[in-house]
Amino acid sequence: MTQEEQDIRFMKMALDEAKAAASEGEIPVGAIVVCKGMVIARAHNLTETLTDVTAHAEMQAITAAASYLGGKYLDQCTLYVTLEPCTMCAGAIGWSQLQRLVYGASDPKRGYTIFAPAALHPKTQVTSGILADDCAQIVQDFFKAKR
DSSP states (O other): OOHHHHHHHHHHHHHHHHHHHHHTTSOOOEEEEEETTEEEEEEEOOTTTTTOTTOOHHHHHHHHHHHHHTSSOOTTEEEEEEEOOBHHHHHHHHHTTOSEEEEEEOOTTTBHHHHOTTOSOTTOEEEEOTTHHHHHHHHHHHHHHHO
């Protein structure tokens, strides 16, 4: 399986998490952490459920992955997330020394690439645009239904 095929496979899992978030009334963002080809964490936004502004999908996934591995560094892991991380999440990704970040849709209003492009660890590899249309559509549909 090529890297792109793997990225699509895991992004589909992240999209499933985003759908779970939407069904719970959360902004539909999902995340998966993969280490050596194995999913070690799954998460979605829980900001409303936990009444916690820091409970973004990425933060939840990073915490779960670190707990699974028994250490704070995710330098052999890839985070798949449906929406470009915000500055807060990019900082956490940087501190966890994540090996690779793969995200679907860009976030031109809150994405880290606008506000904090240097937040990631220098060795973190970034791939964007995986299933971008699907990832953007779920967010657009969610907010359209809210209005």
